[in-house]
Amino acid sequence: NAGVTQTPKFRVLKTGQSMTLLCAQDMNHEYMYWYRQDPGMGLRLIHYSVGEGTTAKGEVPDGYNVSRLKKQNFLLGLESAAPSQTSVYFCASSYSAGVSTDTQYFGPGTRLTVL
Amino acid sequence: QKEVEQDPGPLSVPEGAIVSLNCTYSNSAFQYFMWYRQYSRKGPELLMYTYSSGNKEDGRFTAQVDKSSKYISLFIRDSQPSDSATYLCAMSGKITSGTYKYIFGTGTRLKVLA
Numbered sequence: 001n002a003g004v005t006q007t008p009k010f011r012v013l014k015t016g017q018s019m020t021l022l023c024a025q026d027m028n029h030e031y032m033y034w035y036r037q038d039p040g041m042g043l044r045l046i047h048y049s050v051g052e053g054t055t056a057k058g059e060v061p062d063g064y065n066v067s068r069l070k071k072q073n074f075l076l077g078l079e080s081a082a083p084s085q086t087s088v089y090f091c092a093s094s095y096s097a098g099v100s101t102d103t104q105y106f107g108p109g110t111r112l113t114v115l
Numbered sequence: 116q117k118e119v120e121q122d123p124g125p126l127s128v129p130e131g132a133i134v135s136l137n138c139t140y141s142n143s144a145f146q147y148f149m150w151y152r153q154y155s156r157k158g159p160e161l162l163m164y165t166y167s168s169g170n171k172e173d174g175r176f177t178a179q180v181d182k183s184s185k186y187i188s189l190f191i192r193d194s195q196p197s198d199s200a201t202y203l204c205a206m207s208g209k210i211t212s213g214t215y216k217y218i219f220g221t222g223t224r225l226k227v228l229a
Contacts, residue, residue, distance in 0.1 A: 004158070040123065042203070042221035043159070090158050102147075102207070104217070106158030 002026055004107035006091050012113045013081045021076040021110050023091030031094045032074040033058075033104065034066060036087040043090065049074055081114045088112075118142055121204055121220030130229050134191040138204035138220045141185065145206040145216075148180050150189045153201045153222065162202070163189070194227045201225070 007022045023032065034046040045058030049068040063085060065077045074093075078085060088111050092104040121138045128134055136150075147166055151159035163178045165171045165187075171178045177190040187206070191198055204220040 040221060042121075043219040045217075092158075103149075103161045103164070104159075106160065108158050109156070 004091055004093055004105050006089075006107040006110050008110060009108065010111045012115065013078075014115050015082060017081050018077070018079050019081065019112075020078075021089055021091075021112075023074045023076070023093075023107060024072055025074075025091075025093040025105070026072060027093060027095075027105065028071070029093035029095055029105070030071075031096060032068065033092045033094075034064070034074065034076045035090045035092065036060065036085075037090060037109075038087050046076065046089075081112075083114045086112060086114045116141060119204065119206065119218055119220045122223055123221055125224040125226055127226045127228060128194055130194060130196060130227055132194050132227070134194050134198070134225060134227075136189040136191075136202050136204075136223050136225070138187050138206075139185055140187070140206055142208070142210070142216075143182070143185070144210050145208040145218075147207045148178070148187050149205040149207075150176075150178055151203040151205060151219070153203060155200070159203055159219075191225075196227050196229045199226045 004025045033048040035043045044060045047066040049055045052071040055066045067075045088109045090109050091107040094104045119140045149164040150162045152162045153159040165178045165180050168180050168182045175192045179188040201222040201224045203222040207217040210216045
């Protein structure tokens with residue numbers, strides 16, 4: 001049971017380049033999330049998905065796109081990277097949202113630097 | 116005003132000390148309160164959760180919720196160097212009909228000195 005895995009672990013981009021971050025979970029969770037974590041800002045929700053084929057915007061969606069073609073995978077894309085997108089990106093999944101015993105399971109993170 | 120406020124620290128304590136970590140919040144719709152622990156260069160992991168007001172104990176950890184004051188706490192007894200991490204509070208609740216919100220604090224960095 002790998003839980004939540006993220007690929008890649010590190011990446012350096014130049015301004016304007018594009019990339020895709022991959023998240024995979026093997027817990028059969030319905031909900032998946034992408035967060036970014038910056039010093040002093042905490043975890044901020046970028047996009048989330050409540051099931052295969054569905055996506056929705058979170059708190060800071062601008063400059064990012066997502067896709068959930070398969071239940072176990074959630075992709076985060078940066079079409080034209082900007083230095084403001086330098087951050088640590090975390091993927092998380094949960095069985096459902098708003099349930100009292102709901103827990104979000106996090107991946108190990110991807111450290112992205114945009115020069 | 117931020118919806119959730121958490122002192123970023125760092126908080127340094129000697130081994131064996133009692134640690135108190137706190138968050139305040141402004142939205143009375145929050146019903147579920149969680150504490151996550153995040154080790155350096157790792158993802159957060161759930162430590163404890165409580166529903167509504169009251170206390171919950173798990174080993175050396177006690178979570179406390181005071182909804183009337185909109186204040187939550189995590190106490191760590193007999194703190195160990197292995198407790199050194201960032202602790203994030205989180206809370207969730209039904210904000211509008213069919214809409215839930217799950218929000219994290221910014222985290223408090225704790226260092227327990229041997």
